[in-house]
Amino acid sequence: MSSAVKLTIAQELRPDELPSDEHVIAAAREVLEATKGWKKGNAYEKKTVQTYSRQKGPGDGAPWHCRVSEHPPAEATFDEFWSKLGHSHAEHEKEYIEVVKKATLVKKVSATQEIWTMYYEFPSFGVSSRVFTILVVTHYDESSSPREGLSVSIPVDLSSDPELAKLEEKGVKGRYVSVGSIKELPNGNTEWRMATSSSPGGRIPTFIVESTMPRTISADVPQFLRWLQTIKPANGPLPTL
Numbered sequence: 170m171s172s173a174v175k176l177t178i179a180q181e182l183r184p185d186e187l188p189s190d191e192h193v194i195a196a197a198r199e200v201l202e203a204t205k206g207w208k209k210g211n212a213y214e215k216k217t218v219q220t221y222s223r224q225k226g227p228g229d230g231a232p233w234h235c236r237v238s239e240h241p242p243a244e245a246t247f248d249e250f251w252s253k254l255g256h257s258h259a260e261h262e263k264e265y266i267e268v269v270k271k272a273t274l275v276k277k278v279s280a281t282q283e284i285w286t287m288y289y290e291f292p293s294f295g296v297s298s299r300v301f302t303i304l305v306v307t308h309y310d311e312s313s314s315p316r317e318g319l320s321v322s323i324p325v326d327l328s329s330d331p332e333l334a335k336l337e338e339k340g341v342k343g344r345y346v347s348v349g350s351i352k353e354l355p356n357g358n359t360e361w362r363m364a365t366s367s368s369p370g371g372r373i374p375t376f377i378v379e380s381t382m383p384r385t386i387s388a389d390v391p392q393f394l395r396w397l398q399t400i401k402p403a404n405g406p407l408p409t410l
Contacts, residue, residue: 174323176200178344178366179230181326182304184333190281193306197321197348204235204364213387214238220383230344231375234382235364238390239354245397247359250351251318253397254361255307258320258349259285265396266389275302275327275336282306284325288338298340299369302327315353322347343370361390 174188174196182188207221213236221235240250253261263272271288278284282304289299302325309318324344327334345367352360365386369378 181324194308218387231366233366255318265392286337299343300338300340317352320349341371
């Protein structure tokens, strides 16, 4: 186990050298706290999703972007958010993010750590398919008040383990790291905060990727909420945790 973690796409994890939950969550909290001081950007989705950004720093492989949105219980409760973003996170992304076509579980490391390979297709942009292989770490403390759940994705390189590598999708290899937070607010609403740094790989110009990131990550919010409505029972909310 590694004793320290830097959340970055500059260096991928190896499946035999995965960090502990403690160190991943500590690094995730540092990123989330730092987002509060990042440069404020545009608001999207009828001004309901605010974006922020930070330039590439030492040890980073790319700049960082963040989005923050607040949701009343009538839209989605904390339990409903966490039931889909804190459990089978990668698999659920396939359901509400259109360009994610496959999500394959490579290895269940523990109750809170899983390695997934994600296959993206971008037919409307005319670019090759992309593959992102990640370690997903989730954390939820029932005793915390206000309640908060964290989901962290870190890029993984499977080349050192041929058996696991066989499960990886084929395509241009990209990398992303992300930190997601679902948090109860004093007013009864739920805050969804997500920070990410990424590179799609291949020859897509960096300026195109970076200029479109705020709008791209903001669109995930209404897409998730629309999908959530389609799976809610007709007579009430989703089951609580």
